[in-house]
Amino acid sequence: MSLFRSEDMALCQLFLQSEAAYSCVSELGELGLLQFRDLNPDVNAFQRKFVNEVRRCDEMERKLRYLEKEIRKDGIPMLDTGENPEAPQPREMIDLEATFEKLENELREVNQNAEALKRNYLELTELKHILRKTQVFFDEQEGGSSATESMTRALIPDDSIARQAAGPVQLGFVAGVILRERIPPFERMLWRACRGNVFLRQAEIETPLEDPATSDQVHKSVFIIFFQGDQLKSRVKKICEGFRATLYPCPEAPSDRREMAMGVMTRIEDLNTVLNQTQDHRHRVLAAAAKNITNWFIKVRKIKAIYHTLNLFNLDVTQKCLIAECWVPTEDLEQIQLALRRGTERSGSSVPPILNRMDTLENPPTYNKTNKFTSGFQHLVDAYGVASYREANPAPYTIITFPFLFAVMFGDLGHGILMASFAAYLVIKERTLGAKKIQSDVWNIFFGGRYIILLMGLFSMYTGMMYNDVFSKSLNIFGSNWRNNYDESTLMNSKALQLDPNSTAYFKYPYPFGLDPIWQVAENKIIFLNSYKMKISIIFGVFHMLFGVLLSLWNHVYFRDRLAIMCEFIPQIIFMCFLFLYMVLLMFIKWVNYSADTIDVKAGPYCAPSILITFINMVLFKSSKNPDVCDDWMYAGQGFLQKLLVVIALLCVPVMLLAKPIMIMRARKQHQPVLNIFLSPKLKSLIII
Amino acid sequence: MLGSFFNIDGGYLEGLCRGFKCGILKQADYLNLVQCETLEDLKLHLQGTDYGNFLANEPSPLAVSVIDDKLREKLVIEFQHMRNHAVEPLSTFLDFITYSYMIDNIILLITGTLHQRPISELIPKCHPLGSFEQMEAIHVAATPAELYNAVLVDTPLAPFFVDCISEQDLDEMNIEIIRNTLYKAYLEAFFAFCKDLGGTTAESMCEILAFEADRRAIIITINSFGTELTKDDRVKLYPKVGKLYPDGLAALARADDYEQVKAVAEYYAEYRALFEGAGNNPGEKTLEDKFFEHEVRFNIVTLPTTVF
Numbered sequence: 001m002s003l004f005r006s007e008d009m010a011l012c013q014l015f016l017q018s019e020a021a022y023s024c025v026s027e028l029g030e031l032g033l034l035q036f037r038d039l040n041p042d043v044n045a046f047q048r049k050f051v052n053e054v055r056r057c058d059e060m061e062r063k064l065r066y067l068e069k070e071i072r073k074d075g076i077p078m079l080d081t082g083e084n085p086e087a088p089q090p091r092e093m094i095d096l097e098a099t100f101e102k103l104e105n106e107l108r109e110v111n112q113n114a115e116a117l118k119r120n121y122l123e124l125t126e127l128k129h130i131l132r133k134t135q136v137f138f139d140e141q142e143g144g145s146s147a148t149e150s151m152t153r154a155l156i157p158d159d160s161i162a163r164q165a166a167g168p169v170q171l172g173f174v175a176g177v178i179l180r181e182r183i184p185p186f187e188r189m190l191w192r193a194c195r196g197n198v199f200l201r202q203a204e205i206e207t208p209l210e211d212p213a214t215s216d217q218v219h220k221s222v223f224i225i226f227f228q229g230d231q232l233k234s235r236v237k238k239i240c241e242g243f244r245a246t247l248y249p250c251p252e253a254p255s256d257r258r259e260m261a262m263g264v265m266t267r268i269e270d271l272n273t274v275l276n277q278t279q280d281h282r283h284r285v286l287a288a289a290a291k292n293i294t295n296w297f298i299k300v301r302k303i304k305a306i307y308h309t310l311n312l313f314n315l316d317v318t319q320k321c322l323i324a325e326c327w328v329p330t331e332d333l334e335q336i337q338l339a340l341r342r343g344t345e346r347s348g349s350s351v352p353p354i355l356n357r358m359d360t361l362e363n364p365p366t367y368n369k370t371n372k373f374t375s376g377f378q379h380l381v382d383a384y385g386v387a388s389y390r391e392a393n394p395a396p397y398t399i400i401t402f403p404f405l406f407a408v409m410f411g412d413l414g415h416g417i418l419m420a421s422f423a424a425y426l427v428i429k430e431r432t433l434g435a436k437k438i439q440s441d442v443w444n445i446f447f448g449g450r451y452i453i454l455l456m457g458l459f460s461m462y463t464g465m466m467y468n469d470v471f472s473k474s475l476n477i478f479g480s481n482w483r484n485n486y487d488e489s490t491l492m493n494s495k496a497l498q499l500d501p502n503s504t505a506y507f508k509y510p511y512p513f514g515l516d517p518i519w520q521v522a523e524n525k526i527i528f529l530n531s532y533k534m535k536i537s538i539i540f541g542v543f544h545m546l547f548g549v550l551l552s553l554w555n556h557v558y559f560r561d562r563l564a565i566m567c568e569f570i571p572q573i574i575f576m577c578f579l580f581l582y583m584v585l586l587m588f589i590k591w592v593n594y595s596a597d598t599i600d601v602k603a604g605p606y607c608a609p610s611i612l613i614t615f616i617n618m619v620l621f622k623s624s625k626n627p628d629v630c631d632d633w634m635y636a637g638q639g640f641l642q643k644l645l646v647v648i649a650l651l652c653v654p655v656m657l658l659a660k661p662i663m664i665m666r667a668r669k670q671h672q673p674v675l676n677i678f679l680s681p682k683l684k685s686l687i688i689i
Numbered sequence: 690m691l692g693s694f695f696n697i698d699g700g701y702l703e704g705l706c707r708g709f710k711c712g713i714l715k716q717a718d719y720l721n722l723v724q725c726e727t728l729e730d731l732k733l734h735l736q737g738t739d740y741g742n743f744l745a746n747e748p749s750p751l752a753v754s755v756i757d758d759k760l761r762e763k764l765v766i767e768f769q770h771m772r773n774h775a776v777e778p779l780s781t782f783l784d785f786i787t788y789s790y791m792i793d794n795i796i797l798l799i800t801g802t803l804h805q806r807p808i809s810e811l812i813p814k815c816h817p818l819g820s821f822e823q824m825e826a827i828h829v830a831a832t833p834a835e836l837y838n839a840v841l842v843d844t845p846l847a848p849f850f851v852d853c854i855s856e857q858d859l860d861e862m863n864i865e866i867i868r869n870t871l872y873k874a875y876l877e878a879f880f881a882f883c884k885d886l887g888g889t890t891a892e893s894m895c896e897i898l899a900f901e902a903d904r905r906a907i908i909i910t911i912n913s914f915g916t917e918l919t920k921d922d923r924v925k926l927y928p929k930v931g932k933l934y935p936d937g938l939a940a941l942a943r944a945d946d947y948e949q950v951k952a953v954a955e956y957y958a959e960y961r962a963l964f965e966g967a968g969n970n971p972g973e974k975t976l977e978d979k980f981f982e983h984e985v986r987f988n989i990v991t992l993p994t995t996v997f
Binding site: 044045046047051054055058059061062065066185188189192193235238239241242243244 | 721724725729730733734736737745746747748749808822823825826827828829830835838839840842843
């Protein structure tokens with residue numbers, strides 16, 4: 001009966017032999033039915049018994065994460081077969097450690113080599129670009145320096161001939177490559193530090209180059225700086241070093257440059273082949289690892305979980321065994337015994353483990369067994385508050401009431417179809433979608449609640465048909481039961497006409513299912529529909545609340561709490577029924593007794609009393625005033641009956657609040673303090689429904 | 690009224706800040722850490738705090754420098770995140786906080802260059818919060834004027850440098866003077882900024898900055914005994930935003946030894962309390978320690994009431 005109540009739990013003590021402990025915990029972990037208690041609460045995390053093993057697992061996980069990062073970098077797909085490997089034995093753990101260590105070392109070595117090669121490659125590529133681009137710069141410098149000539153000509157008119165004869169001044173230069181985004185501050189710094197006595201030319205390298213350390217693509221530019229003198233040279237060099245520009249030796253003569261360029265090209269080609277081979281090797285290593293990596297992750301996590309659990313146990317030094325305390329559902333004790341026996345056999349130990357049931361006064365934990373359908377609703381209910389131990393579980397009722405009440409508010413066939421089909425898609429594809437393990441929070445909310453949304457959609461379709469609402473339009477399936485009985489001229493001359501149900505306009509029997517489509521074109525649709533919707537909402541609400549109170553009765557009977565039945569349930573029922581159920585009754589009476597198609601004024605729409613006003617007057621002890629033509633009351637004796645009901649209901653209030661605490665106080669006159677008597681945990685189930 | 694607009698710019702950051710504050714290690718954490726025997730134990734315990742798995746990807750065996758770097762990296766990431774989400778005036782406020790680290794970095798780099806250390810060795814030692822673009826080119830400069838013209842003029846520290854420009858070469862003595870002059874200008878600018886903002890910021894920050902100013906004045910005075918720093922030079926280094934301004938500073942300027950400094954502090958109740966019981970004997974707290982404790986107390990007070 002676990003659907004309607006939480007499971008019966010027992011506190012058990014488990015005696016495990018140290019050798020068998022690991023296998024037994026592994027088997028129990030696969031079952032997932034126990035909750036272990038921490039028997040070493042005041043021990044620090046790093047002083048627990050199995051902390052070294054946990055550390056080794058952490059190390060293994062770190063290596064696996066490193067491998068995963070490298071695999072992802074290369075874009076190799078990681079195989080996820082969905083299988084669930086068991087936790088390996090401690091002996092195999094050493095093998096796993098060795099494998100990971102080897103893989104990690106190999107990968108680090110390959111990466112280091114690749115980095116060195118890439119660095120070399122980068123240098124050669126940059127040199128190649130320099131040799132190509134600086135050609136332009138040198139051409140300008142050598143070919144008569146037309147720029148410098150024009151500059152000097154105007155300033156020094158006298159000695160111009162002598163200057164020209166001496167030829168262009170001998171400028172020293174450095175060439176290098178720098179990141180493109182560093183060029184503006186670099187230029188500025190050069191200008192300021194050298195007081196404008198250096199000349200910078202730069203050209204962008206179009207193709208992005210690969211940074212060896214981070215494997216990012218970066219854009220760089222070639223620059224060349226001309227200066228005169230050694231002091232400026234050292235200053236320029238310092239600035240280049242500061243901005244992390246790499247300088248390359250660039251020969252002046254064009255023939256030397258061409259030779260160098262060719263040499264560089266051959267070296268680049270050689271390096272390329274070596275680099276490709278290194279990358280292939282790395283790819284092969286990673287692909288081999290990628291086949292097993294998800295399995296390894298699962299195994300390592302299981303080992304870690306087992307050791308974390310073992311850390312909760314108490315080591316009984318005298319008897320070389322571990323003691324654990326756990327909460328177990330009594331139904332599954334057999335299964336657990338089997339699992340323990342399997343574990344002992346696997347570890348090859350001779351001493352069987354002992355599962356000892358303990359009696360305790362502690363409140364056991366609430367455990368609700370769920371399947372994939374009910375788990376969504378159970379989570380929804382638990383979010384408001386987890387029920388106490390062995391209280392009636394509100395979740396099975398929530399499966400229907402929650403989507404239904406949602407649908408009463410949603411009520412549109414068209415939108416309901418959309419919602420239901422979206423949820424149906426999620427449900428049909430749940431295996432593939434679940435395996436994807438998407439991290440987005442919003443997605444997980446929708447996917448986890450797919451059954452809830454499916455039911456909400458289906459119920460909304462039903463209420464949509466009741467309200468005759470498809471994307472805010474009505475469907476006319478059976479033909480309206482109202483028709484127009486005005487003639488052409490009246491229709492043409494009037495802005496608004498009213499169809500009288502007493503006349504031929506109404507067929508005298510209602511539309512078979514749902515709301516008549518005529519209301520879609522009526523101006524007073526909203527007024528009419530509002531009254532109807534409010535009444536049925538109150539009717540549903542009152543019955544829902546009554547159901548909740550009846551559930552609390554079931555709880556009181558189960559826990560044999562006579563006091564609660566007398567002092568809580570009875571006054572609650574009286575209060576609810578005498579006030580709100582009476583109001584529901586009034587609604588039904590009004591629906592039955594009053595109608596729009598009678599001749600009697602007293603039973604017609606003019607005299608039909610407003611339930612709301614009646615109720616308010618009832619509670620305030622005011623007398624109803626109806627217009628003279630109509631009756632004051634809906635039935636004989638209503639005035640007196642109403643006064644009686646309100647008085648009795650009001651008398652129930654102090655009983656609800658004070659009766660039980662006073663009785664308990666009297667019963668425990670000498671003992672506990674008063675404060676905790678007033679809060680009853682059993683009221684929770686009432687509120688959840 | 691102002692409170693209703695606060696959340697637009699400051700709501701997210703305030704929530705984040707409160708979260709960080711709750712994650713600060715408590716007395717119980719320190720008691721546990723004291724019981725650790727190896728660095729691995731430390732790592733294991735920190736996994737359970739707000740620090741989480743910050744050391745998860747470090748290969749064992751751990752070294753102290755690795756832990757130090759990772760802790761600092763965590764701080765820098767959090768600070769940068771807040772700075773990136775901040776708008777005026779919070780962004781300027783956070784920038785002001787980074788200026789003190791920038792000043793320290795500059796001085797570190799200049800000192801390193803003086804001692805002929807290669808720039809690549811010095812850069813990793815700089816505090817990441819105080820890094821700026823032109824940092825690596827500092828070793829170019831030989832005099833403060835050059836330093837300013839070449840490097841600092843583009844940085845936010847440029848206005849603080851106005852008093853330091855001189856043609857003297859950078860040497861040991863001058864570097865300290867530069868550091869203290871920069872810091873004085875920075876403190877005064879920060880103080881003026883906070884005062885302008887008004888409200889709780891002015892109340893809390895001006896207290897802290899005033900104490901910082903007085904503390905520096907006292908420490909400079911005490912450290913200058915027995916050095917070549919003249920009394921006039923000393924006066925130029927005192928920040929004018931503390932409680933000691935103007936009378937206390939004038940008295941400090943005339944002081945010749947530790948006792949006279951203590952006598953000046955007697956006039957100010959909080960500072961007298963700090964001088965009592967301070968000494969250089971083992972077992973006693975030094976003056977620096979007492980100043981540090983006092984400063985921390987200020988910072989604690991600002992936490993729950995800060996509304997920016």
